[in-house]
Amino acid sequence: MNLPLNIHWYLDVGAATLVIVMTGYGLLRVFRLLSETGGNLLMRYIFFQTAALFVFASGRAVGHILKRVFLYTGHEEMWALLSPYSGGINTLTFVAFSIIALLYSDIERAETEIGRLSEEKRTIKSLLDYKQTILDSMVFPAMVISTDYRVIDVNKPFLELFGKDREEIIGRFCYEISHDSPEMCDSEDHPCPMKYILAGKYPVTMIHHHRGSEGEGVVEIAASAVTGGNGEVTAMIEVLRDITEELRRDEERELMRSRLQELQKTESLRTLVGGIAHEFNNMLVGIQGNAEILLIKAGELKEEEKRRLRKIMDSSQKMADLIRKMMVYEQATSFEKSPLDMNDVIRDGMGLATKGFPPEIEVLTALSDEPLPIVGDRSSLFQVVINLLTNARDAMPNGGMVRVQSERKRVDGKDYAVLIVSDTGEGIEKELLSRIFDPFFTTKDVGKGTGMGLSVTKGIVEAHGGFIDVSSLKGEGATFSVYIPIHSAPAEGVTEERKSPSLKRGRKVLIAEDDRTVREILSEMVSEAGFIPVVAGDGREAVKRFEEEGDEIAAVFTDIIMPEMTGYELLKEIRKTDEDTPVIAISGHAGSLRREDLLKEGFQDFIEKPFTMERLKEALDLDFT
Structure with missing residues (x-):
């Protein structure tokens, strides 16, 4: 069908x-x-x-x-x-x-194969565990990063550094962990290590700032490539070394090194300045002394000749003033210290210094409401204020603003009266900051400055137990801060000159001086003053002359620094047999000498080279005890 x-x-x-x-x-x-x-x-x-x-x-x-x-x-x-x-x-x-x-x-073969695979699995797991043990045993933190910047693995020190669990890190972008940033690090100061690795530039070392559990720190990164069998980069391993403390120690060492260099440079300069000042002062004694004696005996000289002699004396005096400034840098001048209020010194200095300021310069003042008691030499501290304000004025040729402040400040457990002078001028280049206090260093045009202003200022401040701090950037003005120790106690009294009846003309004056030119000029000045000079080329010869003619000697002039025997030693030898004869110290290299110290030692007066006839007569006319 x-x-x-x-x-x-x-x-x-x-x-x-x-x-x-x-x-x-x-x-x-x-x-x-x-x-x-x-x-x-x-x-x-x-x-x-x-x-x-x-x-x-x-x-x-x-x-x-x-x-x-x-x-x-x-x-x-x-x-x-x-x-x-x-x-x-x-x-x-x-x-x-x-x-x-x-x-x-082949069932038997299958079982063998399955057993082999199981053994391989156990071996691989053992190798992975061993790899992790090696990673965790490293001293430094380590991180494995895929080429798409994701963290594949980290070790235990890394987890401790960043204070995180492994689950919080694995799979995240490396910059999210290291820098706590949603963006990849790719700036000039933070180049990306992975980009160097992928470009075939490995191994590579660089410095980064990482944000760990204790805040931001500086780390050194050593990055290497992880490659496959064909040589292709598949990942990168970073080993981190925290160098925050190391850099801090390096900075401290560099600071100490620079301070030591500055100290050595300062000491060398002071030694040089002291030696130059001593030699120059001795030469100036000859120049100025001869010119002055010629003027005294210039009865038959023409007016033009007298004018030239006066020019020689004026130039010598200017040179002497410059040397005194150098001696201030060397802390070689003696100061007459007394209790002062730093605010009063600042006001007096400003009153004089700002008179020459053009109208384009605005001066602002903010002085401390409380007194700032110090012990110091008014005239030298006065000079500090003038020097700093003059420096600020010169830094603003087109006008600007100067701010003058004072305050009490505690530094390293010690109270200071602080003068702060700030300007809005041209500023100082960073590489020049370490040189601005050197004698004769200046950035001004020729003829517009000697280069001694700031060096003198530093010398004065340090001689008062203080220090100067300066901060400046080119084009942004400068700020000078002067620190003088607060001193509430009254100033120590200075030993006053011991007085007695004036010396009688016609008596002898013993001169102990190793420099022949100074010795000859001093002899002529003593003669012009009405005394009979008795000269000695060193301390031992002076002792001998004093022993021979001591009853006729009314006073002794002695250089402090001499070969064979110093002025101090000569004073002691004279005092062994004579307690009354005035001994007057002279020196062209005061070094650490101060007038009050010399008076305490037993000298009746102290004359700094170069000196004038008037100063010598003043010393001989003093009333001595």
């Missing part, structure tokens, strides 16, 4: 055909994989199972097609005969192929 074709027929036959095609294609693909892998155990097993599936599925599909064909062609009896056996045949075929697959799979 012929049945009409309908939609069920098409679907049944089409689906059966599709099953045959799909399972056949799957079998083909597995066969190709089996060929590519060299026929390993796993692929062989999969191949036979796929073949069994193909036979089973194809058998079922062919059965459906045969059913439709028998029914369509009118052979229902044939289909009725075969249909009871079709399912069993298909099942038997599938089981047969499965058994074949198992037989060809």
